[in-house]
Amino acid sequence: MASNIAATGLSALILSAAFLLPAAAQAEGDPERGRKLAYTCMGCHGIENHKNAYPNYSVPRLGGQHAAYMMAALAEYESKARWHPTMRGLAATLSDQDKADIAAYFEGPAPVTSGGTPVGTMPAAGQACMACHGADGVGILPEYPTLAGQHEDYLRQALRDYRAGKRQNAIMNGFAATLTDADIRQLAAYFARQPGLYTPRLR
Secondary structure, eight states: OHHHHHHHHHHHHHHHHHHHSOOOOOOOOOHHHHHHHTTTTHHHHTSTTOEETTTTEEOOOOBTOOHHHHHHHHHHHHTTSBOOHHHHHHHHTOOHHHHHHHHHHHHTTSOOOOOSSOSSOOOGGGGGGHHHHOTTSOOSSTTSOOOTTOOHHHHHHHHHHHHHTSBOOHHHHHHHTTOOHHHHHHHHHHHHTSSOOBOOOOO
16 A cells, blocks of 8 residues: 555656656658658668667667657757767767758657557556556646557667666656666566567658
8 A cells, every 4th residue: 555655646746747847849850751751760770670789689670759858858868868879979960950851750640549448467666657658558638648559679788887876867867767777677577578669660
């Protein structure tokens, strides 16, 4: 009972904090221009099960991801809030309009939507996740990433990076600091098995 109350309180805190974050002005994305700009991106993100060299994990699926979240992620690479050197270098070359266009292309005709009924049971450590990512891993607002269908090893790596501070996000750093290695494995497996994100193909 006490753990349920604590999880509920943490969920409320995370959701409240997220709404207090300043909203960034966003350009309107042109998916056709984004398709052309994304040609380089597809060398990694357009190949199913393509692996990052070191550390070794699957390059994330971007098909159906929220465009607003992808723009925010690219901005975090540019500001060095995320560590990946290749992504930092790429993001630094993109204008805000470029980011919006690429994000619109990867989002596709529409972002992934919730199926309503999760596959399996949410791990105990994941109760707080639902405040932003939904019960089945589909971000409840465009600024929140969809986790459903993402590669399991990528999700594990992302959570470890938040826990270690290699990704800087006040909400996620605080949450990941509470996770054990077993929690991370369970959460990654749960969200990966939900239907959702896909590896895009050049259209």
